[in-house]
Amino acid sequence: MTKSAPDATPPSAPSTFTAAVQEDADERILKAAGKLFREKGFAATTVREIASAANMLPGSLHYRYASKDDVLLALMNRAVKRAMSAVRAAIGDVKDPVEKVRLALRAHLELLCNGDDSLYVLLFDWRSLPAGAREGVERERGRYESFWDGMLYEAHGSGRARPILDIELVRHFGFGAINWVATWYRPGGDRTPGQIADTFFAYLAYGLIHEPSRPKDLDTHFAAVMAASLKGQG
Amino acid sequence: MTKSAPDATPPSAPSTFTAAVQEDADERILKAAGKLFREKGFAATTVREIASAANMLPGSLHYRYASKDDVLLALMNRAVKRAMSAVRAAIGDVKDPVEKVRLALRAHLELLCNGDDSLYVLLFDWRSLPAGAREGVERERGRYESFWDGMLYEAHGSGRARPILDIELVRHFGFGAINWVATWYRPGGDRTPGQIADTFFAYLAYGLIHEPSRPKDLDTHFAAVMAASLKGQG
DNA sequence: CTTGCATTTGGTCGGACGACCATGGCAGTT
DNA sequence: AACTGCCATGGTCGTCCGACCAAATGCAAG
Numbered sequence: 252m253t254k255s256a257p258d259a260t261p262p263s264a265p266s267t268f269t270a271a272v273q274e275d276a277d278e279r280i281l282k283a284a285g286k287l288f289r290e291k292g293f294a295a296t297t298v299r300e301i302a303s304a305a306n307m308l309p310g311s312l313h314y315r316y317a318s319k320d321d322v323l324l325a326l327m328n329r330a331v332k333r334a335m336s337a338v339r340a341a342i343g344d345v346k347d348p349v350e351k352v353r354l355a356l357r358a359h360l361e362l363l364c365n366g367d368d369s370l371y372v373l374l375f376d377w378r379s380l381p382a383g384a385r386e387g388v389e390r391e392r393g394r395y396e397s398f399w400d401g402m403l404y405e406a407h408g409s410g411r412a413r414p415i416l417d418i419e420l421v422r423h424f425g426f427g428a429i430n431w432v433a434t435w436y437r438p439g440g441d442r443t444p445g446q447i448a449d450t451f452f453a454y455l456a457y458g459l460i461h462e463p464s465r466p467k468d469l470d471t472h473f474a475a476v477m478a479a480s481l482k483g484q485g
Numbered sequence: 486m487t488k489s490a491p492d493a494t495p496p497s498a499p500s501t502f503t504a505a506v507q508e509d510a511d512e513r514i515l516k517a518a519g520k521l522f523r524e525k526g527f528a529a530t531t532v533r534e535i536a537s538a539a540n541m542l543p544g545s546l547h548y549r550y551a552s553k554d555d556v557l558l559a560l561m562n563r564a565v566k567r568a569m570s571a572v573r574a575a576i577g578d579v580k581d582p583v584e585k586v587r588l589a590l591r592a593h594l595e596l597l598c599n600g601d602d603s604l605y606v607l608l609f610d611w612r613s614l615p616a617g618a619r620e621g622v623e624r625e626r627g628r629y630e631s632f633w634d635g636m637l638y639e640a641h642g643s644g645r646a647r648p649i650l651d652i653e654l655v656r657h658f659g660f661g662a663i664n665w666v667a668t669w670y671r672p673g674g675d676r677t678p679g680q681i682a683d684t685f686f687a688y689l690a691y692g693l694i695h696e697p698s699r700p701k702d703l704d705t706h707f708a709a710v711m712a713a714s715l716k717g718q719g
Numbered sequence: 720c721t722t723g724c725a726t727t728t729g730g731t732c733g734g735a736c737g738a739c740c741a742t743g744g745c746a747g748t749t
Numbered sequence: 750a751a752c753t754g755c756c757a758t759g760g761t762c763g764t765c766c767g768a769c770c771a772a773a774t775g776c777a778a779g
Contacts, residue, residue, distance in 0.1 A: 319767070
């Protein structure tokens with residue numbers, strides 16, 4: 252849109268010191284903005300508050316981000332980037348496709364709960380993103396979701412998952428359960444994000460109904476449930 | 486807080502006509518506010534917009550709700566009330582405790598997707614509620630959640646669910662998956678809210694991993710997963 | 720030391736917001 | 750027909766926002 256970050260190398264290469272200061276200032280802005288957006292929402296936060304929390308004057312913030320929207324945009328783009336790399340790092344070179352999903356879930360939830368606030372803002376302040384800027388973030392976010400779909404597809408293809416699953420719906424299902432944790436989780440409780448993620452993974456994988464009371468052939472039962480659902484009033 | 490709705494009967498009983506007009510005006514305000522809050526968020530919506538959408542002038546709105554906060558408060562209280570009665574109506578006099586959960590899930594999701602916007606605002610604009618007014622809504626919302634916990638406890642006690650489930654965590658899990666639907670669902674898609682709810686219920690109940698690849702004694706496996714999760718790095 | 724440029728400063732500007740109220744009209748009552 | 754009180758009207762008030770900028774500052778290259 253406008254200048255959001257000096258990504259193009261300036262004519263005269265900046266010294267390492269200057270570059271460090273720039274990075275630091277940008278980082279301070281995004282960190283403060285993330286915290287405030289998460290606590291009060293985008294619209295309820297003023298640029299003065301962000302500047303104050305980042306230990307600078309409003310004008311200095313304006314020098315780096317032409318508008319409040321640009322701050323949000325940069326924050327959201329950073330969120331996708333961090334989520335993607337956190338998940339990639341977590342699965343490492345693990346081969347088991349189901350185990351990969353478990354580790355990815357953990358990484359996503361840990362970033363959401365303990366990491367910076369940008370992921371929370373990306374997920375819960377989506378409406379605040381102006382329509383014009385939405386496209387770019389949406390594309391990156393779509394890449395992240397496709398990455399998940401790839402993992403889920405792999406796990407599905409491994410033969411260990413039910414044959415009639417809709418991958419996209421499964422992703423929505425899991426993302427919902429995991430992302431919603433951010434609405435009730437408070438640090439210092441008796442459960443860490445990692446434990447919650449593992450518990451939820453177990454729920455996801457094995458279900459809440461125990462063995463003796465399950466239908467004999469569950470996959471056929473699944474198909475019957477779907478058919479009944481389609482036949483019924485919706 | 487201030488006057489929000491004329492719940493106390495006025496000294497001279499109002500005529501049915503006047504009462505109807507009052508109801509209609511209040512309804513129009515809340516409906517318009519819900520729509521706008523959902524689309525743009527609370528802070529980004531102006532009282533003038535609400536008034537305009539409700540076909541009245543700003544002053545008229547101010548006559549019924551002293552502040553924008555009061556509109557939000559009334560909307561959220563109405564949301565809890567509607568959710569509670571929608572779920573109660575849906576389960577009717579069904580006895581099977583597991584089937585009750587399925588019907589309740591459907592009712593909740595249908596209200597969230599097709600009903601008015603108040604439930605969405607309650608769930609996703611929680612931060613906008615001023616701290617002072619939060620208590621009352623929180624109490625009512627707690628009653629709704631306790632109602633769910635009662636259903637889940639009943640289903641759990643029926644012996645058909647796994648013995649080691651944490652009811653509150655299960656509620657968070659299910660609420661997350663279901664509530665998150667509101668972030669991606671668009672009417673007119675190839676799936677109705679009822680179908681989505683039934684599919685998610687099947688996921689919840691039976692899990693995504695199919696029979697041949699399940700551990701032999703899943704309940705023991707569950708316990709092992711939880712123990713490992715507690716022992717690990719969190 | 721000096722020059723040039725990136726960065727910060729501190730304040731201003733137009734505009735839009737939430738809150739408020741004196742007024743007028745139109746019910747239903749006498 | 751005159752009255753009475755409820756309710757909508759439409760405009761005003763003070764506040765504070767986002768955006769902007771001209772001037773001051775300070776680092777780094779020449």
